[in-house]
Amino acid sequence: MSPTPAPTPLPPASRPRRALATGCEMIARAAMDVGCRYFAGYPITPASQIFEVMTRELPERGGLASSAPDEISALAWCLGASIRGVPSMTATSGPGWALMVESVGYAVMTETPVVIAMVQRLGPSTGAATGGAQGDVGMVSQAVSGGYTIPVLAASTAQEAYEETLRAFEIAERLRTPVVLLADKEVASTTEVVEPDRLPAPPALLRPTFSGPGTYRPYAFGAPGEVPAFAPAGGPHKVTVTGSAHDFDGHLRKDDPEVLAVLRHLEQKIAGAEASLGRLDLDGAGADTLVLSFGVSSRASREAVAQARAEGRAVAMGNLRTLFPVPRTALVAALDGVRRVVVVEENMGGQYAQVLAPLLGDRQLVRVNGLGKLIAPAEIRHGIG
């Protein structure tokens, strides 16, 4: 076998246009491109750059950006703006998310669209501001009292950060839900090559909206899982918004079957959309080993998979772009014929592996985890076996 020729850069004439950008810059750019018109933030490493770009550029593009006195206010301001009908976003990290949780639940209950870029850093409490981690999977997925699913998306490159921000807004508006873009310090803060001509066109934001005739019923839906039509507070149709358990009209009720129907519906509209929300970028088919990862750890996983393949191992690579609702449909297809699943994530013990375990049947589950440092390709290669 002849040795593999050394890689060489593409000659200038055949190179796509390339620029350098961080994940944060791509998140902010995507938000503005897709139609975010309100941003409120409070600085926090490693999410501050999103806040900086949005405050600098969103007003130029006809939107509004605010500096909030804390993260509680930041998300509450966003929800107020969204209740007025304006696509809204905030960005934070673990400590700020902790303050926002109350309003995340409010957004679920009131079916108010909002996008939260949650850029993970290391450790509990203040943790290590400039340390990378993927330890907040459980924190964001279990944040809402009652156990409600909020869509959680992930990105492993600056380019994906752009794409997933577009998708976060599209989902938030269409399903009237908070959506978390679960980024991490490495992807958010690292400057890398992006190819502007390979970015997807922003989708239309289609918040289902009431236009009459008849009386507006703010929380009325037909079939379970159907998203109720929105009307803005301040518009021509009288709006009743409430974070209390309510009926189709938004009235506080006790022991009313309609209230329970609403409470079930809030979960059904997300869980029922699993197949369309699920995104798993699968590379390789017919392999007996599948490496599953997301965010920064997908990057090292790709190298490990390439190395294993070069050594003759049949390995597939799955980069999870939707973490929640768990993309069952895509995973079940990807798991066909697979005997060994290697789940790679930079946290202790494997938070997402724990979520995946019930789907794996009798397949072998290998966890590759790390704390306080990037998981290296060699560690993953070892896990592949």
Add this chain to the structure above:
Amino acid sequence: MASAEILPLLRGELPYCKGCGHGQAARALSQALEATGLPTEQLCLVSDIGCVGLIDALLPTLHTVHTTHGRSTAFAQGLHMADAVLHGGRTKVIVVIGDGGATIGLLHLVAAAQANVDVTVVLHNNHLYGMTGGQGSGMTPADWITTTTRGGNPFPPLDMMGILRASGATHLGRYVATDPRLPEHLRAAIEHPGFACVEVLELCTAFGVKFNAMNARKLKDLAELTGQPLGELATPARPSFAEAWRQHAPAPAPPRPFQPIAPTGTAALDRPLRLVVAGTAGEGVQTAASLLAQAAVGQGLFATRKNDNLVTQGSGYSLSEVVLSPEVVHFTGIGVPDLVIATSQDGLKRTAKAVAAMGAGGLVIVDEGLDGLPGTAARVLRLPLRKLAGARSAALAGLALALKETGAFAPAHLLAQARTSLGEGGAAAVSAVEAWVGA
């Protein structure tokens, strides 16, 4: 209930205890809203938790937003700001909270006052938590008995109007719920174009009256005694949020395009080069690394760059980790670097461990004046980086030399990038580096 005919906005039977100030305040608010003549579709009532939070169901023709405890002012502020800037400012936003919500959401009140948003807060102060059983609040008067201050409240009550005046509110007033002119006062607050707060003093008949032998007259006296007098408080006039935004918002501009990097040729580098450049904050280390990444992309390479520095930003070490590769860079970790450049003592200290671990294929470029270089198998070049290029361009000099030594691509491309990006201020240093590396 008769009120439905007299007060078309207020509907249904009031759910409050007999004699509770909430009922009086609700009637006054309804009258005030009617007196403004604003159509209900332009009125938005934001409320939250407690007996006072039942108000949204009583004013069912308004837009109502019932929120979490204490947060109504924050939701109202977001709603108003979006309305004012993006929807022409057609909506009047009114917040109804109690003394409990005022302390939970104290910062929201302060922020709304500071921004002077056109939001009117009606603060129903019944001096304790009624709905949950008469516990003391932050606005309970000193010595009052509540279910949580059996021996009398040891603290004076918060002066919420004082706090809001100091925060920049532009319309403030304090009145008892029984004041026959309360509707006018509320109307004035609602019509005021900036932040307004009206504190309505009330008595909780279930707990406040029971434990403290209070009545309306005593309530008035108490206000005077505690140094929180009734009436409108003097506040300075200043621009509302909407006016201030109009004054400060940037001119409209098209989306900022990407700045693609023009191809300058094709690098010779045929495998990843993982490098660390380290120095002292404020000495252009991260800028030099950024220029390197840009030049590399011009040469057809892929590049990743990560910065690190002390939390203080402007002191101590500053470094960048850069990976250059002819192929897409997936893993951005450096591990044992191929190349280390240290331009200052801070930078060398930070990279010493990596330098010690480097093998025979590695290259270390350090300023000649530095002490403490660890033993290493890597090739070491001790050079007058700082003397030659100045402290602020030492990293650039080190990188230019590294390009020459590794043959990754011609240093001229880095220096051309530096010349363009640094402008006149960096021209002399760039020329010095150019002459030195023979670019």
